[in-house]
Structures are given as structure tokens and as C-alpha cells.
Amino acid sequence: SGPQPLRSKQEMISVREDRAGRVIGRGGAAIRQLMEETGAHVFVESRPAAGSGDSGKRRVGIRGPTEAAVRQAKERILALEDSHQAPAARFSGEVLVPRARSGAVMGPGGSTVSDMQRRSGARIDLQRDAAGVVTGPEGMVRVRIE
Known part of the structure; x- marks a missing residue:
């Protein structure tokens, strides 16, 4: 009966406002590499959503062809945010x-x-x-x- 259409998976997470730049990277390099390596599309909202209850946080949208791609991208974003709690030497x-x-x-x-x-x-x-x-x-x- 033919191939099934792909349904993308999607998730929204929040990262600290002061860590959003780390997710994006210089000139978008980090986010491009993340998308290339996971196959997921990732975007960071330009400013915190008004009334979101996440004061000081920016929302990050992750959409991918599979749950595994979305999960992998999410884990890497959270690890990236956590790994930069202290300023880099x-x-x-x-x-x-x-x-x-x-x-x-x-x-x-x-x-x-x-x-x-x-x-x-x-x-x-x-x-x-x-x-x-x-x-x-x-x-x-x-x-x-x-």
C-alpha cells in the first residue's frame, strides 16, 4: 500500500537567556552543526515569550523526522547549556x-x-x-x- 508519509516530531524546551547564545554559536555555527548532526530543525526564539512563566528563559523549538532525532537534539542542547555554567577558561x-x-x-x-x-x-x-x-x-x- 506504499510508503507512509513522514510525520515530524516536535518539542519546545527553555534555556536560560544568558545561555541562548551558546546554543546558537558564533554566526549560528553551533546550531547549524547540531541540525546537521541530528537531522532535527532547531530554532531559538529571539526573546522570551511574554507571560510564559519562564522569566529569563528563551524557548527553543526542536522538530525532527523521528522522536530519536528530537531527543538527541534536546539532550545535546541541555548538555551544551549545562556545560557552560562556569565561564570557559x-x-x-x-x-x-x-x-x-x-x-x-x-x-x-x-x-x-x-x-x-x-x-x-x-x-x-x-x-x-x-x-x-x-x-x-x-x-x-x-x-x-x-
């Missing part, structure tokens, strides 16, 4: 880049260094005739020198 390191290689680090129009910053969450400052400084959450700042 900051780490700063300096890397000397030979002048001949500095263009490769920067990339065309700064695109390579911008991509590294976006993907890692670290801040990278490159200075002419000086060491580059990389600052960000501990564990996100790794430098490989060959």
Missing part, C-alpha cells in the same frame, strides 16, 4: 610565522584567518614583524608548528 598563545608564510595564514583578503576564527571561536591577531596572538576558550586554541 581563556588561553592565549603566541606563534611566530615566517614572513614568507604569513600570506598563507591570512589567505586572500583575510579569508583563511577569518575562517579559522569562525570555526574555532578563537581570536587571532596577526601583526607585521611580531608574533601572532591566538586567544580563546581553552581546548579551542591549538597551534601546530612544523
